[in-house]
Amino acid sequence: MASGSSRTLMDFFKPAAAAKRIKLSSSSPDSAVCKSVTAHCHSESESRLHHSPEDDTTLTNAHQKARMEFNRLLAKARFNLKICSQKVCKAKAGEGDGDGDYVKLAELLVEETWLEALPGELQKPYFLNLCRFLETEMCSSIRVPIYPPRHLIFNALNSTPFDTVKAVVLGQDPYHGPGQAMGLSFSVPEGTKLPSSLLNIFKELQQDLGCSVPSHGNLQKWAVQGVLLLNAVLTVRKHQANSHAKKGWEQFTDAVITTISQKKQGVIFLLWGNSAQEKSRQILTPLATLGLCNLLVYVHKPILINPSDGDQSEE
Numbered sequence: 464m465a466s467g468s469s470r471t472l473m474d475f476f477k478p479a480a481a482a483k484r485i486k487l488s489s490s491s492p493d494s495a496v497c498k499s500v501t502a503h504c505h506s507e508s509e510s511r512l513h514h515s516p517e518d519d520t521t522l523t524n525a526h527q528k529a530r531m532e533f534n535r536l537l538a539k540a541r542f543n544l545k546i547c548s549q550k551v552c553k554a555k556a557g558e559g560d561g562d563g564d565y566v567k568l569a570e571l572l573v574e575e576t577w578l579e580a581l582p583g584e585l586q587k588p589y590f591l592n593l594c595r596f597l598e599t600e601m602c603s604s605i606r607v608p609i610y611p612p613r614h615l616i617f618n619a620l621n622s623t624p625f626d627t628v629k630a631v632v633l634g635q636d637p638y639h640g641p642g643q644a645m646g647l648s649f650s651v652p653e654g655t656k657l658p659s660s661l662l663n664i665f666k667e668l669q670q671d672l673g674c675s676v677p678s679h680g681n682l683q684k685w686a687v688q689g690v691l692l693l694n695a696v697l698t699v700r701k702h703q704a705n706s707h708a709k710k711g712w713e714q715f716t717d718a719v720i721t722t723i724s725q726k727k728q729g730v731i732f733l734l735w736g737n738s739a740q741e742k743s744r745q746i747l748t749p750l751a752t753l754g755l756c757n758l759l760v761y762v763h764k765p766i767l768i769n770p771s772d773g774d775q776s777e778e
Contacts, residue, residue, distance in 0.1 A: 536627065536687045543621040546573050547614035565602055568594045572617040576625040580722050584715065593711030597698065600707075608701040610637050611644035618646025619693045620719070622686040628723055629689035630731040633716075633742055636696035639704050647692035649735075650682035693719065695742065720745040 554566045569585040572578065584590065601609055611618065634648035638658060643651050649661050657665070657680045668674045686692050695716050700706040723730055724746045732746050 533687060536624070537684075539624070540622040540683070540687055543573050544614065544618070547571050547617070547621065551612075551614045565598050566613060568597055568616070571613065572620060574617075574621045574624055577620045577719075580625040580726065581718060584718050589711045589714045593715070596710050597707075600698075600700070607703075608641070610639060610641075610699050610701060611646045615644070615646035616697055619648065619686065619691055619697075622647065622683065623689060623691045625722075627689045628691050628727060628730060630733065631691045631693060631720070631723065632685075632733045632735065633720075634692075634694045634735055636694050636705060636708065637699045639699045639702055639706075641701065644699070645681075646697070647682055647686055648694045649680075650686075650692055651680040653679040653681045655680065691723075717742065717745050 550566050550570055569590075572585065578585075597609070600607070601613070632648055637644035637646070638651065640658075642655055643658065645652050649658075649664060651658060651661065661680045662676075665674070665676045669676055682690075682692055693716060696705070696708050696710075696712040697716070698707045698712070720732075720742050734742060
């Protein structure tokens with residue numbers, strides 16, 4: 464059930480706050496429960512008498528370190544985004560290494576920790592075929608828009624370094640409506656109407672944890688703090704859901720999931736929807752063969768969506 468306090472989603476990525484003082488009701492002062500709580504409060508009061516200023520300093524230092532680390536990772540994510548944006552701009556100006564205004568797909572994954580974690584993956588035959596397919600799609604005379612924008616295709620990996628991954632939220636493919644997809648599963652830019660799938664996620668968090676529903680759907684802060692917001696397929700044609708399925712993206716994201724499962728422990732995987740749940744084999748196999756300790760969470764009932772919204776996820 465939701466609590467009475469108004470909390471945002473970001474509160475659940477912060478260090479736990481100090482315990483609140485318990486208020487007693489005067490309606491039944493002689494009850495056993497009241498006596499027990501009163502004794503607890505007396506104990507708390509005594510402990511406060513011996514409270515050391517060093518405790519506050521330690522807590523403050525922990526908050527400061529967490530904030531500094533967040534700012535460092537946010538700056539790194541923005542730097543990676545800037546690099547990708549510059550590559551796309553240079554290509555459009557005819558200064559890039561690709562043909563015409565096309566940037567080679569492999570050049571848009573710039574986060575070093577992922578390049579190290581996936582050695583040789585971008586040179587495999589399936590990925591080269593995927594590159595050729597996307598080049599044809601983007602350079603076609605028909606010019607059907609492809610989402611997300613080119614510099615955001617690998618936004619999930621460029622925003623969440625491999626060594627910081629704590630949780631993986633796996634969706635299907637990007638939103639296929641204009642101005643929605645930003646390379647992070649379920650996330651939309653600020654100022655964009657919340658898609659029904661994301662709104663339902665927020666409502667579930669509000670019901671279960673007492674979070675207030677945010678005014679926007681940009682989940683960049685989740686990504687920076689270790690939540691890998693990954694889709695099984697990373698690109699899509701405008702208004703054509705699953706249009707880039709079975710072109711090679713699934714094999715690439717299989718490699719990402721397998722790498723996390725084999726090399727990291729304590730990661731929580733949330734598979735939302737039928738397509739995402741097909742990735743469970745990449746998670747369960749390392750758990751069984753290597754004895755790693757990760758948590759796999761299925762959402763068996765797909766998130767309801769309105770197809771006219773261009774939402775992702777399963778109907």
